[in-house]
Amino acid sequence: MSSKTPKAGAKSAEQQEKTLDLSALQRTPGFMLRLAQLKFFEGFYEEFAALGLTPAxxxxxxxxxxxxxxxPSSLASLLRLRLPNLIKILNELESSGFIKRNRxxxxxxxxxxxxxxKGAKLIAEGARLTEPxxxxMLAPLSEAEQRTLLDLLNRMLPL
Amino acid sequence: MSSKTPKAGAKSAEQQEKTLDLSALQRTPGFMLRLAQLKFFEGFYEEFAALGLTPAxxxxxxxxxxxxxxxPSSLASLLRLRLPNLIKILNELESSGFIKRNRxxxxxxxxxxxxxxKGAKLIAEGARLTEPxxxxMLAPLSEAEQRTLLDLLNRMLPL
DNA sequence: TATTGTTATACTCTATAACTATA
DNA sequence: TATAGTTATAGAGTATAACAATA
Structure with missing residues (x-):
């Protein structure tokens, strides 16, 4: 009936992530894809911050x-953006002198x-950062596995 | 110097998605992961709408x-949610009678x-929809490939 | 009338700051 | 003083509605 022993059966509050059962989430592709995307996006912001580029x-x-x-309409449907949201980005890119609109x-x-x-130069600089x-991001995988992952994603999606 | 022939060199406006060069995006894992996640989330809302479940x-x-x-703190860091945002969801789940908070x-x-x-019943019903x-979502891949994809995602991520 | 682009606007998701209560 | 939870709020991303110009 002891109480203040912070070691023995103290599962509740001391329950750390190490000891949690996460197997259900690990078997859930949608959840794992979300984690992977978060990792890529966070890494992107770090890597491309100096250029001011975002994933979009x-x-x-x-x-x-x-x-x-x-x-713009093709671009929007291709990138899975709504046209009005893309337009807002295009306005900024144009007023910053990176793109041009022709009728x-x-x-x-x-x-x-x-x-x-100016825009061509920016994306060229960005492209040099892409491979490293x-x-x-894919460091835990071998090069063959990296290719496999990319291939599976491409086959999964109707692009 | 002809001009109004809407067939010949009319690449600009008639340029459909079919004829666009998307190879750069297809070689970009971050972009493909975003598409995959969108597909899973949209599919989830369709499939689980009747239960009122969201991916979160x-x-x-x-x-x-x-x-x-x-x-809550472990749950938040595990699911990559900020604690205040998780709390708001937990408040709704508790006031709807799905979860309980104990001090x-x-x-x-x-x-x-x-x-x-009530919460246990809901997730049990949700779990039955999970496999189909x-x-x-993974239909274009063989079962072996589906396992490979999930395995690669797990090895990519430090969970 | 239908389509392309655009603006305005609402809604959801996510992020930050500050407060309460316990330790 | 530090930590767990909570509240309030601001910001980014995403959605719909309506309009102008052209077909």
Whole structure:
């Protein structure tokens, strides 16, 4: 009937994360994917902070770079952003001089997005950080496993 | 120098997602992980809507079920939630009668979380939906590949 | 009338600061 | 003084509604 022994059966408050049963979450792909994404995003902000790039702007720059003239609507559906939310980002990128909007001559409702030289330089600098950043995030896996993971993700998703 | 032919070199506005170069994003694990997580979360809301479970509450229930008496602070750091944000959810779950808070006798600052019978019933019903839901989300992969993906995610993350 | 882009706005999720009570 | 929990609040991300210009 002793009470103040902080060692014996004191499971409740002293229950540390080490001793918790997490097996259910470990078997839950959705939860593990969330953790993985958090890790990648936190790491991204550290690695690319100096350039002022975010995961969203990095993806936007990359798609415009590889597809000059891409319209905002395609960009939004591709990146899984709602058009109004993308527009807000595009406004900032344009007023900062990283991208340029051209009205399409064929359909004057449509907008064609392009990188300015300043924007092209920024994404080029970002691209140089990409490989070491990915390696760091995936460090616990062998190179073959890293390729397998990326391959499985690509096959899982209809892109 | 022709102009109005909407077929020939009309890459800009007619550029559909089918013809876009997405290879850069496909080689970016962080982006693919984001897409995967979005897919799992959207699917979750569809599948578990009838039970009123969200990814967050599902995880909370599962951890309390497997670790009765777990304190909010451990739960928060485990699920990567800030304590104040978790507290708000716990308040709703308690006032809805799904969980119960006990003050620890050993340390009266500490709180021990438990499921009520009503909460235990809810997570038990949710658990029955879990396997078919995961199978659906991972359908493009073989069972061996599904196991590989989960294994790689677990090895990537320090849980 | 339908589509593209845009603005305005609401809502959810997440982050920070400060307070209470115990230790 | 430090810690666990809580409250209040601010910020970022994401959602819907409505409008202008063009088709």
């Amino acid at each position: 702007t990095y993806a936007i720059f990359a798609v415009i770079r590889d597809n000059p003239g891409v319209p 399409s001559k064929a359909d004057r409702r449509a907008v064609e997005l392009m990188l300015t030289p 950043y990915n390696r760091k | 509450t599902y995880a909370i229930f599962a951890v309390i079920r497997d670790n009765p008496g777990v304190p 620890s006798k050993a340390d009266r600052r500490a709180v021990e979380l438990m499921l009520t019978p 839901y995961n199978r659906k």
